[in-house]
Amino acid sequence: MDSAEIPTMDISKATDVTSFNQLGNVEEGLYRLGKNSKVENALATSTKVSKDGKTWTFTLRPSKWSNGDKLTAKDFVYSWRRTVNPKTASQYAYLFEGIHNATQISAGKAPVNSLGIKAVGDNKLVVTLDKRIPYFKLLMGFPLFFPQNQKVVEANGSKYGTSSKTTAFNGPFVQKGWTGSNLSWKLVKNKNYWDKKNVKLNTINYSVQKTPSTAYNLYQSNKLDATVLDAQQTKNLKHNAGYTLRDTAATFYVQFNQRRKIFKNENLRKAISMSINRKALSNALGGSNTPADSLTSKGVVNHDGKDWASVVGDKESASYNPTEAKKLYKKALKELGVKNVSFSILSDDTDAGQKTTETLQSQLEENLKGMKVSVANVPFKTRLNRSTNGNFDLVVSGWSADFADPISFVDLFTSKNANNNGKWSNAQYDKLIADSKTTADTTKRWNDLEKAEKILLNEEGIAPLYYKTEAWLVRPDIKGIVYNGAGLNYNFKNAYVD
Secondary structure, eight states: OBSSOOOOOOTTTOOSHHHHHHHHHHOOOSEEEOGGGOEEESSEEEEEEOTTSOEEEEEEOOEEOTTSOEEOHHHHHHHHHHHHSTTTOOTTGGGGBTBTTHHHHHTTSSOGGGSSEEEETTTEEEEEBSSOOTTHHHHTTSGGGSOOOHHHHHHHGGGTTSSGGGOOOOSSEEEESOOSSOSEEEEEEOTTOTTGGGOOOSEEEEEBOOOHHHHHHHHHTTSOSEEEOOHHHHHHHTTSTTEEEEEEEEEEEEEEOTTSGGGGOHHHHHHHHHTOOHHHHHHHHOTTOEEOSSSSOTTSOEETTEEHHHHHOOTTTTSOOHHHHHHHHHHHHHHHTOSOOEEEEEEESSHHHHHHHHHHHHHHHHHSTTOEEEEEEEOHHHHHHHHHTTOOSEEEEEEEOSSSSTHHHHGGGSTTOTTOTTOOOOHHHHHHHHHHHHOSOHHHHHHHHHHHHHHHHHTTSEEEEEEEEEEEEEOTTEEOOEEOSSSOOEEOTTOEEO
16 A cells, blocks of 8 residues: 555656655666665666776666567666756756766756767667766666656657556556556556566555555455554554564655745744654654654664764754743744744645644644644645645655665755755855765765755754654565665565465
C-alpha cells in the first residue's frame, strides 16, 4: 500500500518519494541499489573510470523496452539532455551539477547537446565530469539518471508519464492501470526484462490508503500484505508478527513563505519554531519518529564516528520553549508594526498530514496568544503544485536523502534551487554549498557543509519537525524486499512469497 497518490511517472519531472519508488521498479539504469545501498550492475556490465575520476565509460548489456524497442546508449543521452533542458523545467536538474556543462545548460547558457554524455555505438556510454563527484555511483542508481524512450516521450507529448499507457518501461515490472488520478494499479512482471528469470513475483497490487484504520482492516482481511501504522496501532501492535520499523532517511520540516512580509521576520519564525512541542507531535504520528533539530536526517551520514545530524543540529531554536517564544513573538509584532498575525498551514490530506497541521495549529494558538492559524489539507499532488507555485503561508514539507551525503539535503536551500519553496536566501550559505562541491580538500568540504547547515538553522530558514521512522505490519511470508532509507527505498526485483 501507499499513503499518497502518484504525482507523475515522468523521470524528468518527478520530485517525490512515491514517484521515485514506482520508477525504481518499472525502470532501470546503469546500476541498482541492493541491500545497504550496495551498488550493483544493472544495464551496465562494466565500468571504467579515468585516473582523474572525470571520465566514466559504461558498457551496456543488450536489453529492450516494454514495447519491444531496443534500448541503447542513446536513450541515456536523450533522457539526461531532456532533464537538464530548461524547457523541461525539471526541479531535479540541479543533481546533474558536476557533469560537464549541466549547470550552464540548465541556466540557458550552453546548448543542450554540450552535456557531458555521449553514446559510442549502441552499447557504450561515456560520461564526462567537470570535477570528481564522490557519490557519482550512488547517483547512477537513482531514477533521475535512468534512460527514456524518445519515441514514446515524443509520441505522447505533454501526456507522457501521466498514466501507465503513456509511459515505456524497461525495469523488472511494468505498471498497469494507473490513469493519473486513481488510487489503485498494478506492477506486472516485464516479459521483456533482461533478467526476468530472477523476477519471482508476477503481480504487485498497489492501493492508496489515507486512513490507517481502513488499511489495517484490509490487512486483517488479507486484502493487503503490508500496512503502515499510526500512533495507536504502533503502540498496540508492536509485538505482532511482521511488525517492522523502517528508517526513511527523511526529515519533515516547515517552510515559511518569505514572499509574505511577516515571514521575512526572523523573530517570528523563531517564535513559531519554539512554540512547537516536537516530542508531542512525534508521538501523535506513530512509528518511531523522533524530534528533529537539523535538516539532514539522522542515520544518513556517519562522519568521524558521529551521526551528522547531531553535529549540525540546532537544539536551541528547535527546543520547546514557550516562554522564549512569547518574548520573540512580542518583539516580532513590534518590528512588523502589527497587533497579531494570521496564516494558514498547508499539508497533505493523509492521516499524518492532518495530525501534523492539527497539532501545530493547537500548539501555536495556545502558546502565542492572538495568533490565528488555519489549516489546509489537500491531496499530495496538489500540495506539491501549491508548494512549487508559492501558494502557501507555511507548508509542511518532507525530504528523504537521494543518496547518503548531507549535500542531498542542504543543496535544497540554495537561493536558486527549485525546491526552496519558501525563498529563504543567504549569500554566505550559497557560497559554502558551492565551495563544498568544488574543493578537493575533504576536511574543508565537511567544514563548509557544517557551517552552511548551521546558518540555515540559526536563521530559521526552515523549522525542522521530526525524523521519520515508519512502523509497518508486513506479512511474514513476504521475503526478499530490499529497503534502503536513502535513495530508492523499495527494490522488489528479488521479492517473493514464501
